[in-house]
Amino acid sequence: MDYFPAAxxxxxxxxxxxxxxxxxxxxxxxxxxxxxxxxxxxxxxxALLDAKKNIGCCPVCQNLTDGEGTCPxxxxxxxxxxxVCVVADPKDVMAMERSRExxxxxxxxxxxISPMNHVGPDDLRIAQLVERxxxxxxxxVIMATNPDTEGETTxxxxxRLLKPFGVRTxxxxxxxxxxxxxxxxxxxxLMRALEGRREI
Amino acid sequence: MDYFPAAxxxxxxxxxxxxxxxxxxxxxxxxxxxxxxxxxxxxxxxALLDAKKNIGCCPVCQNLTDGEGTCPxxxxxxxxxxxVCVVADPKDVMAMERSRExxxxxxxxxxxISPMNHVGPDDLRIAQLVERxxxxxxxxVIMATNPDTEGETTxxxxxRLLKPFGVRTxxxxxxxxxxxxxxxxxxxxLMRALEGRREI
Numbered sequence: 316m317d318y319f320p321a322a323x324x325x326x327x328x329x330x331x332x333x334x335x336x337x338x339x340x341x342x343x344x345x346x347x348x349x350x351x352x353x354x355x356x357x358x359x360x361x362a363l364l365d366a367k368k369n370i371g372c373c374p375v376c377q378n379l380t381d382g383e384g385t386c387p388x389x390x391x392x393x394x395x396x397x398x399v400c401v402v403a404d405p406k407d408v409m410a411m412e413r414s415r416e417x418x419x420x421x422x423x424x425x426x427x428i429s430p431m432n433h434v435g436p437d438d439l440r441i442a443q444l445v446e447r448x449x450x451x452x453x454x455x456v457i458m459a460t461n462p463d464t465e466g467e468t469t470x471x472x473x474x475r476l477l478k479p480f481g482v483r484t485x486x487x488x489x490x491x492x493x494x495x496x497x498x499x500x501x502x503x504x505l506m507r508a509l510e511g512r513r514e515i
Numbered sequence: 516m517d518y519f520p521a522a523x524x525x526x527x528x529x530x531x532x533x534x535x536x537x538x539x540x541x542x543x544x545x546x547x548x549x550x551x552x553x554x555x556x557x558x559x560x561x562a563l564l565d566a567k568k569n570i571g572c573c574p575v576c577q578n579l580t581d582g583e584g585t586c587p588x589x590x591x592x593x594x595x596x597x598x599v600c601v602v603a604d605p606k607d608v609m610a611m612e613r614s615r616e617x618x619x620x621x622x623x624x625x626x627x628i629s630p631m632n633h634v635g636p637d638d639l640r641i642a643q644l645v646e647r648x649x650x651x652x653x654x655x656v657i658m659a660t661n662p663d664t665e666g667e668t669t670x671x672x673x674x675r676l677l678k679p680f681g682v683r684t685x686x687x688x689x690x691x692x693x694x695x696x697x698x699x700x701x702x703x704x705l706m707r708a709l710e711g712r713r714e715i
Contacts, residue, residue, distance in 0.1 A: 319579075319609065320569075320570050320579055320580050320581035320582075321581060322562075322565045322566045322568075322569045322570050322581045323566055323570055323579060323581070325562045325565065325566065326562045326563060326565070326566040328562075329558060329559045329562040329563075332555075333544050333547060334543065334544070334547050335540065335543070336544075340535065342606065343534065343535070344533050344534070344536075345566065346605070346606065347533060347534050348563060348566060348567065349566060349567065349570060349579065353567050353568075355532075356563045356564055356566070356567035357564065357567075358529060359529045359560075359563050360559075360560035360561075360563045360564050361560075362522070362525045362526045362528075362529040363526065363529075363548060363556045363559050363560045363563075364556055364557065364560050365522045365525065365526070366522045366523055366525070366526040366545065366548060366549060366556070367548065367549065367553050367556035367557075368522075368553075369520075369522045370520050370522050370523055370549060379519075379520055379523060379549065380520050381520035381521055381522045381523070382520075386520075405546070406542065406546065409519065
């Protein structure tokens with residue numbers, strides 16, 4: 316690798332640090348940047364610094380936001396502030412918003428309880444959620460963590476933590492995904508879908 | 516997508532511009548950057564700007580190099596400057612160097628002749644190669660463009676262009692790759708391997 320100029324080698328290494336980018340891809344990306352006009356590299360660099368500098372967490376829902384103060388969702392008077400949907404990740408907020416079904420507000424935990432990865436309740440934004448609920452005005456907390464062991468554990472933990480405050484805690488329904496085929500559904504999902512069956 | 520802060524959305528877009536990076540991957544990469552300490556973003560941004568600013572082409576072989584003047588290979592007295600290996604891409608120089616078989620110098624075309632992509636001889640560093648050969652001291656020019664139609668065309672074109680200068684022009688051998696299986700070799704490769712057979 317002696318014949319990569321140092322600056323190029325450095326750029327390759329930076330790309331290779333990204334998740335899911337191996338050394339070969341990193342080289343391809345670095346060569347792509349070199350092939351582009353200087354403005355491309357400048358825009359990219361500015362976006363990196365800008366994102367890191369300007370994006371913080373909303374003091375209310377802990378979702379990512381730029382600018383000062385609360386995020387647009389928490390600040391909106393059109394949203395139902397008595398219903399809080401608890402998600403693990405900012406990406407999950409996007410997913411919920413895409414469904415256009417939910418008009419409440421969110422609380423982003425920034426992770427789930429995972430003893431395997433040494434993530435305990437104190438590493439998440441749980442204290443802020445408790446504080447939010449304790450300060451009143453919230454009627455329902457919907458646990459929308461992922462339907463896996465860790466998401467489930469987190470939902471159960473939060474549910475027990477929040478019950479004393481007299482709020483309703485609910486969990487997203489399990490079942491077969493819309494548009495899928497029964498034959499491809501796994502046993503656990505089918506069992507949950509049966510358990511949760513409704514009259515039509 | 517309303518609920519991505521603008522700075523994050525911008526970063527996602529920058530990542531999505533990279534070849535082979537779709538919107539989902541771009542989101543993942545952008546979230547990764549946000550999760551990292553600020554130094555990561557700063558290092559990345561610096562590497563981008565630095566690579567673009569400091570990397571230029573060697574005035575002799577047109578390979579990428581940083582710093583002023585000729586590249587380390589062209590400046591080296593240990594290399595055989597009478598043998599020039601013509602490659603399409605800086606990446607091909609790395610590949611050749613990895614083989615540790617070649618002790619001459621290179622000439623990087625920065626592409627191949629490709630009428631389909633509107634790349635003609637004038638878009639490549641061919642004039643510089645002709646000049647190099649014309650100025651004397653070169654005995655052999657090895658065409659090491661890729662063994663595809665465009666690489667072949669480029670090699671033939673250059674070969675005809677350089678013949679009048681009295682240099683030997685050669686082409687890399689075709690054949691079955693080392694470590695592969697005959698049964699998986701395609702017809703064209705097998706044909707070439709037969710044509711190029713040698714006594715043992």
